Amino acid sequence: xxxTFRSDRRSMLIGAAAFIATPSVLRAQQAPSxxxxxxxxxxxxxxxxxxxxxxxxxxxxxxxxxxxxxxxLQHWTEDGEMRVYPTSVPLTDELTRRGYTxxxxxxxxxxxxxxxxxxxxxxxxxxxxxxxDPANPLGTRALYLSWQYYRIHGxxxxxxxxxxxxxxxxxxxxxxxxxxxxxxxxxxQVKLI
Numbered sequence: 001x002x003x004t005f006r007s008d009r010r011s012m013l014i015g016a017a018a019f020i021a022t023p024s025v026l027r028a029q030q031a032p033s034x035x036x037x038x039x040x041x042x043x044x045x046x047x048x049x050x051x052x053x054x055x056x057x058x059x060x061x062x063x064x065x066x067x068x069x070x071x072x073l074q075h076w077t078e079d080g081e082m083r084v085y086p087t088s089v090p091l092t093d094e095l096t097r098r099g100y101t102x103x104x105x106x107x108x109x110x111x112x113x114x115x116x117x118x119x120x121x122x123x124x125x126x127x128x129x130x131x132x133d134p135a136n137p138l139g140t141r142a143l144y145l146s147w148q149y150y151r152i153h154g155x156x157x158x159x160x161x162x163x164x165x166x167x168x169x170x171x172x173x174x175x176x177x178x179x180x181x182x183x184x185x186x187x188x189q190v191k192l193i
Contacts, residue, residue, distance in 0.1 A: 048070070049074065049082075049084065050065055050067065050074060050193075052065065052074075052076050052082075055191050055193075056189055056191070059076055059077075059078050059079075059080060060078065060187070060188075060189050061078055061185050061187045061188050061189070062075065062076055062077050062078050062183070062184060062185065062188040062189070063075070063076040063188065063189045063190075063191075064103070064143075064152065064180075064184065064188055064189070064190045064191075065190075065191050065193070066087060066089075066152070066170045066190070066191070066192045066193070067193055068089040068090065068096055068098070068170075068192060068193065069193075071086060071087050071088070071089050071161075071162050071163070072084060072085065072086060072087060073085045073086075073087045073152070073170060073172065073180075075180055075183065075184070077183060083179075083180075085172050085173075085176045085180065086161050086162050086172075086173075087161065087162075087170050087171060087172055088155065088160040088161050088162070088163055088164075088165045088166050088170070088171035088172075089163075089164055089165075089166060089170060089171075090164065090166050090167065090168050090169070091164050091165060091166065091167065092164070095166070095167055095168045096168070096192070097147055097150060097168065097192060098192045098193060099191065099192065100189070100190070100191050101145045101146045101147050101150070101190045101191075101192075102145065102146050102187060102188060102189055102190055103143045103144070103145065103152075103184055103185070103186055103187065103188040103190060104144055104145065104146050104186060105143075105144035105186065106141070106142070106143055106144070106181060106184070106186060107131075107141070107142050107144065108131075108140070108141055108181075109131030109132045109140060109141075110131050110136075110138045110141070110142040110151075110153070111128060111129065111130050111131045111136070111138075112128070112129045112131075112136050112137055112138045113127060113128045113129075114126075114127075114167075115149045115167070115168075118167055134156055135156075136156065137153075137155065137156070137157075138151065138153040138154065138155075139153055139154020139155045139156055139171070139172075139174045139177060140154045140174045140177065140178055141153065141154050141174070141177045141178050141180075141181040142154070142177075143177075143180070143181065143184060143188075145190060149168065150168055150169060151169045151170075152169065152170045152171075152172070152177070152180070152190070153169055153170075153171060153172070153177060154171065154172055154173065154174035154176075154177035154178070155171040155172070155173070155174065156174070158173060161173055170192070
């Protein structure tokens with residue numbers, strides 16, 4: 001669910017109107033009366049977008065805003081283009097850090113080592129997993145934050161997206177973190193709410 005949005009009210013209203021109209025189109029696609037079809041349940045998701053000005057003074061090099069309740073990451077480039085990505089978030093509030101930070105490093109195919117507290121909770125976990133290994137929980141790209149041990153990264157396990165499933169990090173589909181990685185410079189402002 002990646003989309004390009006302009007951060008103005010008209011674009012948001014047009015997008016909202018299109019979203020609201022979608023269910024009526026889906027209901028119109030019914031099977032003929034002589035055909036029995038199984039009941040299909042559709043997943044419905046909703047979230048409110050944030051305005052960057054409510055959290056930051058300027059766009060600077062860009063902004064990443066992660067809403068841990070709604071499990072969504074908004075990214076604004078320095079020229080104001082905004083994109084939205086579904087995320088995984090920490091398992092518990094105790095593992096969730098909120099506030100302001102920034103991107104201090106970027107890595108392709110990062111290696112992963114569990115933090116000391118992860119090793120304490122899960123002593124059976126390996127001490128290190130090389131980048132590129134399918135078992136590596138950081139996926140194909142990672143944005144390192146100024147907070148020690150916290151990352152915005154990809155994941156090999158796509159079932160985690162949209163859920164409370166991490167030990168503190170924000171996870172995205174690998175294809176989407178690769179897009180964010182290419183668009184985000186070191187020094188990008190970050191806020192987790």
